[in-house]
Amino acid sequence: MTTRFAQRMERVKPSAIRELLALGAAPDVISFGGGYPDAALFPYEELVAIATASIVENGAVNLQYSVSNGPHELRALVAGRMHGQGTPTDADEVLILHGGQQGLDLIAKLYLDKGDVVITENPTFLGGLLAFNPYEPQYAVVPIDNDGMDMDVLESTLLQYPGAKFIYTIPDFHNPMGVTMSLPRRKRLIELANRFDVMIIEDTPYREIRFEGESLPTLRSLDSEGRVLYLGSFSKILAPGLRLGWAVAAKPLIDKLTLLKLAADTQCSTLNMAIVTLFMRDYDLDGHIAGLRTAYRRKRDLMVQTIRETFPADVTYTIPQGGLFTWVSFRPGFDTAQFMRDVVLPQARVAYVPGATFFPLNEEHHHARVNFSAQSESKLITGMTAWGELLRQRY
Ligand SMILES: Cc1ncc(COP(=O)(O)O)c(C=O)c1O
Structure with missing residues (x-):
C-alpha cells in the first residue's frame, strides 16, 4: 500500500x-x-470526594457534553485567580484547554504557515517544538541566561526577521533551564514586541511553584496592546492526569482559538472541568x-x-x-x-x-x-x- x-x-x-x-x-x-x-x-481525599459528588449529585450535567470554551464558572474562577495575582482578566478572555500543550498546538494552527518564523529561547520546551513542527515553521533562536532571554540578541533577531509570527517564551522557572526572566527584561520584551509588532506566547505552567523571592509580573499584565497570549496549567498545581490548562488573551483571539478547539476535540472532559471547578470553589488551592x-x-x-x-x-x-x-x-x-x-x-x-x-x-x-x-x-x-x-x- x-x-x-x-x-x-x-x-x-x-x-x-x-x-x-x-x-x-x-x-x-x-x-x-x-x-x-x-x-x-x-x-487524593479531596479529589475522591469531589469526583464522587460530581457524578452522584450532578451526573446528568457532568457526564454530558458541555461548551467548547469551558463552563463559565470555571473560566470566572480562573480569571478571578489571575486577577487576584496581578493580571486583570475577564472570564471571556479565558479558554479552558486540554492542558497547556493543547494551547501550543492550537496557537501553531492559528498562526503558522509553512516557512513562517517562530522565535524561541535556546534551549526551549520540547513540547513546544513538537507542537509547532507539523506546521513547518523555521526557528530563530535567542540565547538564555540566568535572567532569561537575551534581549539584545532578540532585538537583532527581530531586525533580521521582521515578519516573525511570534516569540515563544517560558518566563518563570524555564523548562528546561529553571531560570526566570528578570523584570527589566520582561519590560524590554514587551517594548520590542510592540516596536516590531509581533505576538508573544507566554507559557507559564510553573509560575505558582515559587520557592523564594517575589513573584514577577506576568508579561500579559505588562502588555497594553493585547499581544500576549498566556498559557497556564493545572498540571503542576493540581494533577496532570486531569489534562486541564487555560489560555488568556484578547477576546477576538480567544474566539478564534475556541473555533480551533471545537474542531480538535469539541471540549475538555466535562467531568474533569467540574472537578477542578469544585476544587477551586470549595477547597484550598492556595x-x-x-x-x-x-x-x-x-x-x-x-x-x-x-x-x-x-x-x-x-x-x-x-x-x-x-x-x-x-x-x-x-x-x-x-x-x-x-x-x-x-x-x-x-x-x-x-x-x-x-x-x-x-x-x-x-x-x-x-x-x-x-x-x-x-x-x-x-x-x-x-x-x-x-x-x-x-x-x-x-x-
Ligand atoms: C513549558 C511547558 N509548557 C507546557 C507544558 C504542558 O503542560 P500540560 O499540557 O500538562 O498543561 C509543559 C509541561 O511540562 C511545560 O513544561
Missing part, C-alpha cells in the same frame, strides 16, 4: 532521545527525566500549592546539594527559584546522551533528559535536564549520588 502522508509528517519523527527515555521508564530506574509532579502530593512549594523547595535544595557534593567540580548547574528542573552543564565535548546510554542507565539505573533535545537548531550535547519533583527524597539522593560517582570515575 502506498502511504500518502502529508508533507508535514517529514517534521514529525521519533527522536533517538525519546527512545533512550523509554528505556529510562523501566520500574527499577530512578528517573529524573519527566516533568512529573510528586504523585504522593496529589490531593494551601495545597503552599504545600507543594515547601516540598519541592526541600527537593531542590537536596538536588543542588547532592550535585555540589558528588559531581565533578567543573560541572555547573542552575539554582531555580521555583518549578521542577535544574539544568546541568558539563564541559563542551562531553555527550550526556551517550553517557546515559552507556554508563548511567546500565550501571546506576538512573535516567535524566540529555539536553540536545531542547535545542531547535544546533544541538548542544553537554547538558542535561534534571527533574527534582518526582522522586522521593531518598531516591533523589541515591540516584544523584550514583550518577555523581560514575561521573567522578569516567568523566
Whole structure:
C-alpha cells in the first residue's frame, strides 16, 4: 500500500532521545527525566470526594457534553485567580484547554504557515517544538541566561526577521533551564514586541511553584496592546492526569482559538472541568500549592546539594527559584546522551533528559535536564549520588 502522508509528517519523527527515555521508564530506574509532579502530593481525599459528588449529585450535567470554551464558572474562577495575582482578566478572555500543550498546538494552527518564523529561547520546551513542527515553521533562536532571554540578541533577531509570527517564551522557572526572566527584561520584551509588532506566547505552567523571592509580573499584565497570549496549567498545581490548562488573551483571539478547539476535540472532559471547578470553589488551592512549594523547595535544595557534593567540580548547574528542573552543564565535548546510554542507565539505573533535545537548531550535547519533583527524597539522593560517582570515575 502506498502511504500518502502529508508533507508535514517529514517534521514529525521519533527522536533517538525519546527512545533512550523509554528505556529510562523501566520500574527499577530512578528517573529524573519527566516533568512529573510528586504523585504522593496529589490531593487524593479531596479529589475522591469531589469526583464522587460530581457524578452522584450532578451526573446528568457532568457526564454530558458541555461548551467548547469551558463552563463559565470555571473560566470566572480562573480569571478571578489571575486577577487576584496581578493580571486583570475577564472570564471571556479565558479558554479552558486540554492542558497547556493543547494551547501550543492550537496557537501553531492559528498562526503558522509553512516557512513562517517562530522565535524561541535556546534551549526551549520540547513540547513546544513538537507542537509547532507539523506546521513547518523555521526557528530563530535567542540565547538564555540566568535572567532569561537575551534581549539584545532578540532585538537583532527581530531586525533580521521582521515578519516573525511570534516569540515563544517560558518566563518563570524555564523548562528546561529553571531560570526566570528578570523584570527589566520582561519590560524590554514587551517594548520590542510592540516596536516590531509581533505576538508573544507566554507559557507559564510553573509560575505558582515559587520557592523564594517575589513573584514577577506576568508579561500579559505588562502588555497594553493585547499581544500576549498566556498559557497556564493545572498540571503542576493540581494533577496532570486531569489534562486541564487555560489560555488568556484578547477576546477576538480567544474566539478564534475556541473555533480551533471545537474542531480538535469539541471540549475538555466535562467531568474533569467540574472537578477542578469544585476544587477551586470549595477547597484550598492556595494551601495545597503552599504545600507543594515547601516540598519541592526541600527537593531542590537536596538536588543542588547532592550535585555540589558528588559531581565533578567543573560541572555547573542552575539554582531555580521555583518549578521542577535544574539544568546541568558539563564541559563542551562531553555527550550526556551517550553517557546515559552507556554508563548511567546500565550501571546506576538512573535516567535524566540529555539536553540536545531542547535545542531547535544546533544541538548542544553537554547538558542535561534534571527533574527534582518526582522522586522521593531518598531516591533523589541515591540516584544523584550514583550518577555523581560514575561521573567522578569516567568523566
Ligand atoms: C513549558 C511547558 N509548557 C507546557 C507544558 C504542558 O503542560 P500540560 O499540557 O500538562 O498543561 C509543559 C509541561 O511540562 C511545560 O513544561
